[in-house]
Amino acid sequence: MAGNGNENADGDFSFSAAAARDALPRITTEKGAKSADVCHDDTAPRVNFQTIDELHSLQKKRSAPTTPLKEGGGVVMGTSGPTTPSSGETMLQSVSASLASLTRETGPKLIRGDPTSAAKVAHVPHTPTSVPAADVSDSGLKFTHILHNLSPAELYEQAIKYEKGSFVTSTGALATLSGAKTGRSPKDKRVVKDETTASELWWGKGSPNIEMDEQTFLVNRERAVDYLNSLDKVFVNDQYLNWDPENRIKVRIVSARAYHSLFMHNMCIRPTPEELENFGTPDFTIYNAGKFPCNRYTHYMTSSTSVDINLERREMVILGTQYAGEMKKGLFGVMHYLMPKRKILSLHSGCNMGKEGDVALFFGLSGTGKTTLSTDHNRYLIGDDEHCWSDAGVSNIEGGCYAKCIDLSREKEPDIWNAIKFGTVLENVVFDEHTREVDYNDKSVTENTRAAYPIEYIPNSKIPCVGPHPKNVILLACDAFGVLPPISKLDLAQTMYHFISGYTALVAGTEEGVKEPRATFSACFGAAFIMLHPTKYAAMLAEKMQAQGATGWLVNTGWSGGSYGAGSRIKLAYTRKIIDAIHSGSLLNATYHKTEIFGLEIPNEVEGVPSEILEPMNAWEDKEAYKDTLLKLAGLFRNNFETFTSHKIGDDGKLTEEILAAGPNF
Ligand SMILES: Nc1ncnc2c1ncn2[C@@H]1O[C@H](COP(=O)(O)OP(=O)(O)O)[C@@H](O)[C@H]1O
Ligand SMILES: C=C(OP(=O)(O)O)C(=O)O
Ligand SMILES: [Ca+2]
Ligand SMILES: [Mn+2]
Structure with a gap:
């Protein structure tokens, strides 16, 4: 116990024995204490630093350089470059070309690294520009610092230092705000x-x-x-x-933001240092x-x-x-143009693979369950949102997942829950100011809260994210009317009819201004991203499904027992059982009955799912209301499909006719 007096006879100081009761004790230094005996030893063997700056410089070890920095710590991109550019200079030249004004003809002067650590950079000689002085604008005179492929840790520091609304959550994710647009x-x-x-x-x-x-x-x-x-x-x-x-x-x-850089780091495929x-x-x-x-x-x-x-x-x-999803979905649009030119089908779908190599695709609009249902502890995740189907099989376009987090729970979605850790970008969530624990039920900022994480954060992800040809093609619709069956088996023409229709209830959030679920049709379950006419993608899908003998399924992940407001959303646990039965092949051998109007084949039984909900009418108390609602939805389908009736799907006139006949009959 620390005392008030000079109880430590060997110490280098003691309180004055005469310390007055009400005054602070005076400290006197004892003379002649032997250095070997003191506990605060300043004369211990020397370490490799003399100053605080030197101490700090020891903390950081040079990483294996992808781009060796020049003497002075920075690489400058001037107008007349060095004779043999290093790879760092080549990168800066390339970025300068990207950032070149088209009217001023020169790229900006770039420096690699953060401006706050740029004291050394000031020493790097700056080659004068060859452009006549009169043409040089102020922007042409300044340097721009380039933060090229920073690591997640570096991006965290950038975000936390410079971007308001950036915080580390209790699980290590980077919470951030996307601004006015969510x-x-x-x-x-x-x-x-x-x-x-x-x-x-x-x-x-x-x-x-x-x-x-x-x-x-x-x-x-x-x-x-x-x-x-x-x-x-x-x-x-x-x-x-x-x-x-x-x-x-x-x-x-x-x-301009570390948030955007980390988001894309997670969402695109990350190159190796050599690449x-x-x-x-x-x-x-x-x-x-x-x-x-x-x-x-x-x-x-x-x-x-x-x-x-x-x-x-x-x-x-x-x-x-500043909504980061614009970047990932913008690039997806580009792939929807580039890939079909190479006879590769681009798909707005999740994708996973069973232990036997059986691949399933999950098509669906935002909020219908692509991410949730493709992230399945019993299967390998190939990807949650964007894929290609070529003659060789399927491949993920991305290197990460972008999960909705509203009402996220550890129990229902453990793999997504556990992926929210260091490196993950958490957009627009609300958290406790002290514990930094996220409240996933809080919609104060938006309903469209999101987590973006690298795909390897899902333990059973399949790296590289490729797989053989799909066996099952699952169309997800979140039916706010509550009249579509939770599961039905489709023939090829029906699959094409529903693929081209792209029906769902657009759940609030992912698009600006949508507050309530609303029936919507979005061709190919992703009209916002396709570039060519929907029938071009449909023809490719039909050809591939036919060639591979894939089975089509329609899964309603939306309402049951009444429309939105009256009924309730089908339990995720039941939908998972339905999906399990598709994967296992047991649903292929089930007995089916056909529904009126939509002509959908409904299984009489699915293991683990109450049979009453399989036939939607049974789940509705008011049978008349059910029939009216069903007719209403059938009418919406028919109206929507009118624009497609004059289009031929593929070279096969027969298939086109079958597709037209696969819609509702009333
Ligand atoms: N029966 C269900 N099936 C699928 N998802 C459900 C179901 N019930 C509720 N949900 C919720 O709906 C949301 C589906 O979103 P998500 O999987 O991210 O869709 P997408 O990837 O297609 O945009 C998740 O928040 C999920 O928890
Ligand atoms: C990010 C999106 O994807 P999804 O909602 O399909 O996950 C989006 O549609 O903006
Ligand atoms: Ca989407
Ligand atoms: Mn998704």
Whole structure:
């Protein structure tokens, strides 16, 4: 116990024995104490530092350099480069070219690294520009720091230091805010219509592609580039899309926020250090200037948000929204253009594989269960949202998952719950200010709370994320009307009919302005992302399913026993049992009966699921209300399909006829 007096005779100090009761004790230093005896030993063997700065410099070890830094700590990208550029300089040259203003012809001067650690960088000689002084704007005189493929830990530090609303949660995830926009803005998406895309893409009624001209794209591009170059630092991610090595696409994402950089780090495929070293020129570049609005006086702009795709230039510009999902879904749109050109079908679906190598696809719109149901502890996860189906089988486009977290529970979704740890981006969640425990039920910021994590955070993920041809094609619909059966087996024509229809109730959240579930039809279960006419994708799907003998299923993950408001959502545990029965093959051999109007085959029994809910009418108390609602939905299906009746699906006139006949009959 520490005393008040000089009880430690060998110590280097003692309280004055004469310390007055009310005064602070005086400290006197004892003379002649032997250094070997003191407990606070300042004369211990010397360590390798003399100053605090030297101590700090010992803490960080140089990582195996993908890009060796030059003497002085920085690499400068001037206009006349060194004779033999290092790979770091090559990267900076490439990024400078990406960020070049199209009107001023030169790229910005770039420095690698964080501006706050740039004291040394100031020493690096700066080669004068060859552009006449009169042409140099202030922005041409400054340096921009490039934070290239930072690690999650570095991005955490950047976010926490510089981005308000960034916090570490109790499980180590990075909580962040996406700003005013907490969902995608499909009405603000624009695609450049030029000679090629005018004939190739799907335009007009029902199409997600709202046109803009090349000139307007360049105006927005310049706006984004100037904004990014005005910053002290920008983040650059060089990554890949598509696990199929023969059809891999190199993407570069230039952004202003650590949040965006970490999100894409998680969502795209992460290159190895060697791959990054030899990355070269990207195939596609995103300029994310989402903090900065577009100019509403610009032609084609109807709000201050604009998400613009130029396929010819292989570029995408984001202005006026910081919702990170725009980047991943924007790139998905690009894949929906590039892949079919190579006879590869792009799919808005989750995908997993059983121990026997049986692959299942889960198509569905946002909130219908792709992520939840493809993340299955008994199966290998190939991916939760975006895939390709080629002659070789399936491949995930992405390197991560983007799960909805509203009402997330450890019991119902353990694998997703456990994936929310260090490295994971948690968007727009609410947490306890002290414990930093997340309240997943809290919708104060948005209903569309999300977690973005690398796919290997799911313990049974299949790396590399590829698999053989699918055996089961599961169409998920979250039916807010509560009239579709929880499970029905489809023939090929029915599968195509429902694939082209893409029915669901759009659950609140993922798109701006949707507060209540509302019936919606979205062709190919992803009309917001497709580029070509839906029947092109449908024809490819039909051909592949036929060739592989895959079975189609329609699973209602929505309401039962009444519409939204009256009935209740089908229990996730029951849906999982239904999915298990599809995977195991037991449902293929079940006995079925056909429903009226939609002509769907309903199994009489599914193990673990109460039989009363399998036939929707049984679950409704008011049978008349059920019939009216069923007819209403059938009418909506018929109206929606009218735009497709004049299109042929594939070369097969017979299949087209069958598909037209596969809709509701009333
Ligand atoms: N019966 C059910 N089947 C699937 N998901 C359900 C069910 N009931 C509730 N849910 C919830 O619905 C949401 C489905 O979202 P998610 O799997 O992220 O959809 P998607 O990936 O298709 O956008 C999850 O929050 C899940 O917990
Ligand atoms: C991120 C999205 O994907 P999903 O809701 O399908 O997971 C989205 O549609 O914006
Ligand atoms: Ca979606
Ligand atoms: Mn999802």
